[in-house]
Amino acid sequence: MGIVVPVGPGGTTELAAQLDALVRQTWRGSVSVVLSCNGAPVADVEAIVDATAWPSGWRTAVVDSSAVRGPAAARNAGWRSLDTELVLFCDADDVVSAAWIEAMVEGLAIAGVCTGPLRHDGLNERWMWRTVQQPWPIVRFGHLPHTTSANLGMRRSVLEQTGGFDPAFLAAEDIDLAWRATYLGYPTHFRPDAVVQYRLRRSVRALFRNHRHYARWDHLLVEKHRSHGASWQRGAVLRHVVATCWSVVCAPFGRRRLRIAAVRLGTLAGWLVR
Structure with missing residues (x-):
């Protein structure tokens, strides 16, 4: 069983916490962990890996x-360097739960693609989030559920059939891959027990930029999957515009409302930039 952790520029800041969570797993089988440096200094990542007390029988690279450059290229390089049939993906700045590997392995025993919940209460202050857990499923563009590579497991055979992550995407590459796997019957x-604690952007500016970046790639996502049923839902877009306007009005009345406005404005700004 293999795990891929992409590490981008600045990705070493919280990496040690994620690796410490991996070594505390309830899973007792052998594991190969690959850290894929995509802009992060290799020497810095190696130092963090060497300082981690890995369980006996685990291999690291x-x-x-x-x-x-890009998250798709980083994850592709990671899984292609492995020789395992099961491949799990998580991010450098989050923290997986102790039963994460075990739950993923059980899920992949009956499926080709597996995901679990993202929780917000472990790494973020209460005022930073509206819901403890991201709901499932979130259906995008009237099509299929949103699947995130922050908490993703796939069989190698599925990765090979799909060709892996599409490097043309600098965001939404995980959604694109999961949708293509669904077309192939996966x-x-x-x-629900494959839990990952998800780290939110703390500053309003970083939150706005992050959601703007994600939304910019929605155009390519819809265009690529239009023939399979993905489309811009006019009603959903209109509701987002109205909700964005209201969130801006409410933004001065508290930190949480300001964050909501940043998320909605960032998404809208991304949609307006192809």
């Missing part, structure tokens, strides 16, 4: 995937 399976 650090690969440099910076020749082609719908995403949800495991």
Whole structure:
């Protein structure tokens, strides 16, 4: 069983916490962990890996995937360097739960693609989030559920059939991959016990920029999957515009409302920039 952790520029800040969570897993089988450096200094990542007390029988490797920038390229380099049938993906700045590997392995015993919940209460202050857990499923563009690579497991055979992550995407590459796997007969399976604590952007400016970046790639996502049923839902877009306007009005009345406005404005700004 293999795990891929992409590490981008600045991604070493919380990496130690994620690796410490991985070594505390209830899973007792052998594991190969690949750290894919895509803009992060390889020497810095190697130092963090060397300082981690890995369980007996676990293997670790650090690969440099910076020749082609982007999360898709980083994850592709990671899973292609593995020889395992099961491949799990998580991010460098989050924290997986102790039963994460075990739950993912059980999920992939009956499915080709597996995901679990993202929780917001472990790494973020209460005022930073509206719901403890991201709901499942979130259906995007009237099509299929949103699947995130922050908490993703896939069989290697599915990765090979799909060709892996599309490097043309600098965001939404995980949604694109999960949708293409569904077309091949591998719908995403949800495991409620495969929990990942998700780290939110703390500053309003970073939150706005992050959601603007994500939304910019929605155009490519819809265009690529239009023939399979993805489309811009006029009603949903209109509701978002109205909700954005209201969130701006409410923004001065508290930190949480300001964050909501940043998220909605960032998404709208991203949609307006192709």
